Amino acid sequence: MCDMFNKAILQKISDYLWEIPQSYRKDMKVPARVYISQEMINTTEEEAFQQLVNLATLPGVQKYSLAMPDIHTGYASPIGGVVAIDSKEGIISPGLCGYDINCGMRLLLSSLTLSEIDSYIDKLASALQKEVPSGLGRGRKNKLSLLEIDKILEGGAERIVEQGYGVLEDLKHCEAGGKLEWANAQLVSKHAKERGRDQVGTLGSGNHFLEIQVVEEIYNSKIAQVFGLFKNQIVIMIHTGSRGLGHQVCTDYLKLMISALPKYKISVPDKEFACVPFSSPEGKKYFQAMAAAANFAWANRQSISYYVRNAWKKVVGNSGSRLKLLYDVAHNIIKREVYVIKGEKKEVLVHRKGATRAFPPHHSEIPDDYKEAGQPVLIPGSMGTNSFVLAGIPSGEQSFYSTCHGSGRVMSRHKARKILSASAILSSLRQKGIIVKCRSQKGITEEAPQAYKDIQQVIEVVHRAGLSIKVARLRPIAVIKGE
Amino acid sequence: MGYSWKYLEHPADIKVEVKADSLRDLFKGALKTLAEILHPENLQTEESITQELNISSLNQEVLLVDFLNEVLTFSDIYNAIFDRVEFKVFEPQRLRAIIKGKRVKSFREEIKGVTYHGISIKKEDNHWRAILLLDV
Numbered sequence: 001m002c003d004m005f006n007k008a009i010l011q012k013i014s015d016y017l018w019e020i021p022q023s024y025r026k027d028m029k030v031p032a033r034v035y036i037s038q039e040m041i042n043t044t045e046e047e048a049f050q051q052l053v054n055l056a057t058l059p060g061v062q063k064y065s066l067a068m069p070d071i072h073t074g075y076a077s078p079i080g081g082v083v084a085i086d087s088k089e090g091i092i093s094p095g096l097c098g099y100d101i102n103c104g105m106r107l108l109l110s111s112l113t114l115s116e117i118d119s120y121i122d123k124l125a126s127a128l129q130k131e132v133p134s135g136l137g138r139g140r141k142n143k144l145s146l147l148e149i150d151k152i153l154e155g156g157a158e159r160i161v162e163q164g165y166g167v168l169e170d171l172k173h174c175e176a177g178g179k180l181e182w183a184n185a186q187l188v189s190k191h192a193k194e195r196g197r198d199q200v201g202t203l204g205s206g207n208h209f210l211e212i213q214v215v216e217e218i219y220n221s222k223i224a225q226v227f228g229l230f231k232n233q234i235v236i237m238i239h240t241g242s243r244g245l246g247h248q249v250c251t252d253y254l255k256l257m258i259s260a261l262p263k264y265k266i267s268v269p270d271k272e273f274a275c276v277p278f279s280s281p282e283g284k285k286y287f288q289a290m291a292a293a294a295n296f297a298w299a300n301r302q303s304i305s306y307y308v309r310n311a312w313k314k315v316v317g318n319s320g321s322r323l324k325l326l327y328d329v330a331h332n333i334i335k336r337e338v339y340v341i342k343g344e345k346k347e348v349l350v351h352r353k354g355a356t357r358a359f360p361p362h363h364s365e366i367p368d369d370y371k372e373a374g375q376p377v378l379i380p381g382s383m384g385t386n387s388f389v390l391a392g393i394p395s396g397e398q399s400f401y402s403t404c405h406g407s408g409r410v411m412s413r414h415k416a417r418k419i420l421s422a423s424a425i426l427s428s429l430r431q432k433g434i435i436v437k438c439r440s441q442k443g444i445t446e447e448a449p450q451a452y453k454d455i456q457q458v459i460e461v462v463h464r465a466g467l468s469i470k471v472a473r474l475r476p477i478a479v480i481k482g483e
Numbered sequence: 484m485g486y487s488w489k490y491l492e493h494p495a496d497i498k499v500e501v502k503a504d505s506l507r508d509l510f511k512g513a514l515k516t517l518a519e520i521l522h523p524e525n526l527q528t529e530e531s532i533t534q535e536l537n538i539s540s541l542n543q544e545v546l547l548v549d550f551l552n553e554v555l556t557f558s559d560i561y562n563a564i565f566d567r568v569e570f571k572v573f574e575p576q577r578l579r580a581i582i583k584g585k586r587v588k589s590f591r592e593e594i595k596g597v598t599y600h601g602i603s604i605k606k607e608d609n610h611w612r613a614i615l616l617l618d619v
Binding site for chain 2: 045073074076206
């Protein structure tokens with residue numbers, strides 16, 4: 001472990017971009033950069049910056065190690081960390097994707113306004129809580145066969161839609177079509193598959209949630225129109241990932257890579273950074289297994305959408321029309337992408353750990369109907385605070401087309417439990433007109449707004465720094481949480 | 484066996500310190516710590532469960548993390564809390580053990596993984612001490 005970081009080392013590039021020079025530590029291969037305001041630097045813990053420095057030491061790292069304004073301490077990379085690694089000569093690292101592979105966001109749009117549905121909100125929130133298991137060990141009643149899990153691992157959201165639990169348009173509006181083609185189910189352990197058998201269509205706990213929200217403000221009417229967003233519209237946001245299956249893939253491959261470190265003579269500042277050359281057999285295997293877990297996460301969010309649509313139909317009825325998928329995007333993932341670096345096109349592995357891809361207009365990997373607008377980016381706030389829809393823009397290339405992923409914690413879960421009162425939080429949310437469905441007090445105190453950075457500040461930084469632009473602000477009216 | 488544990492501050496995840504009289508008890512204490520963090524109130528069933536583990540690792544610290552991760556795996560698969568362990572083999576880089584526990588209806592905490600971040604096992608005076616970071 002390294003000495004504590006001194007924030008005075010940070011050099012200001014602009015109001016929203018700061019740099020830690022390569023000379024700060026002799027093992028740094030590139031400088032480290034963080035998109036953040038002066039005010040937010042003051043509230044970010046030193047260890048998070050130290051972890052950003054660690055990212056800059058990785059073999060094959062290109063240009064800079066980066067952090068988004070929601071940066072906070074993680075366990076290898078800081079949360080909010082982005083690093084692009086040369087795919088020919090660099091490494092791949094499971095710890096930089098994390099345990100919740102393809103944790104991500106999905107937003108479903110209704111055609112109704114708040115005034116049209118106001119009297120149904122409580123009933124709808126209860127129906128959503130009933131339809132989608134949210135807690136711990138609360139899997140679905142029927143376990144899928146291992147054969148079906150294999151099909152999901154290789155088919156992703158497509159496998160779920162094929163079975164009638166969605167429409168083709170859903171797939172067009174998913175990152176990568178909801179399926180990474182290079183996934184290989186055979187490289188996912190039986191333990192991982194066993195863990196996933198009752199978890200397709202489940203929310204999980206912690207900061208995962210379902211929210212009924214209303215579009216409170218439109219910042220960019222042209223892009224909002226393309227995305228199908230309008231003021232006072234009711235939308236439903238889903239935040240979850242690959243559940244126990246994904247956790248097991250990360251655990252399995254970290255163990256493999258720790259044992260392979262001596263073989264490849266790689267030295268890392270922390271074992272959680274364990275990595276191997278991407279071109280090695282272990283590296284290729286992990287990339288295919290990670291893709292399978294990512295596909296499982298897309299299948300999970302697609303299945304949840306099916307249950308959400310069922311609940312919607314039961315409560316609102318057919319007049320409510322179908323919930324349309326705006327977009328589904330990951331914020332914990334490793335992707336192959338091409339950038340011009342030092343005048344040459346280079347393929348890199350972009351590791352995003354708590355960061356969201358934000359491709360600009362006309363990028364080949366975004367849906368045809370969003371080509372002029374840019375990729376939708378979905379940023380959740382903390383419980384009871386605003387969420388945002390952003391869009392990718394050309395100047396986002398500076399951060400390998402990455403932007404923030406949420407608020408970022410500032411208070412430990414343990415401290416939140418000790419000093420905050422669930423009943424006071426619930427009362428404050430009720431006063432704001434927000435319904436909360438959560439089976440445990442612990443889930444409410446740990447995820448209280450006071451435990452997080454101010455989402456508005458995070459969004460202002462990425463907007464002003466040119467990583468993505470604001471399209472709409474969403475206000476929660478009902479929160480369904482895990483425990 | 485004698486062991487104790489406490490939470491340490493961490494902004495996002497769960498960091499704990501476990502202390503025990505011997506190295507073997509440190510592993511047992513870490514298992515019990517995991518069980519206490521996972522354990523729900525009044526939701527255990529009477530159905531007992533046992534599971535055999537056989538783990539080889541790079542060193543003792545990695546072995547502790549691998550041991551706890553294996554326990555988490557079986558907790559998730561069987562919806563069970565394991566709080567007792569009987570070591571058949573206990574070596575610096577290898578262990579074989581039977582873990583015992585009870586099935587539960589739900590967990591209090593979802594632990595995604597026991598990380599290797601900052602893992603340390605140290606002998607201090609007359610006890611052993613481990614620091615663990617759990618991703619939640």
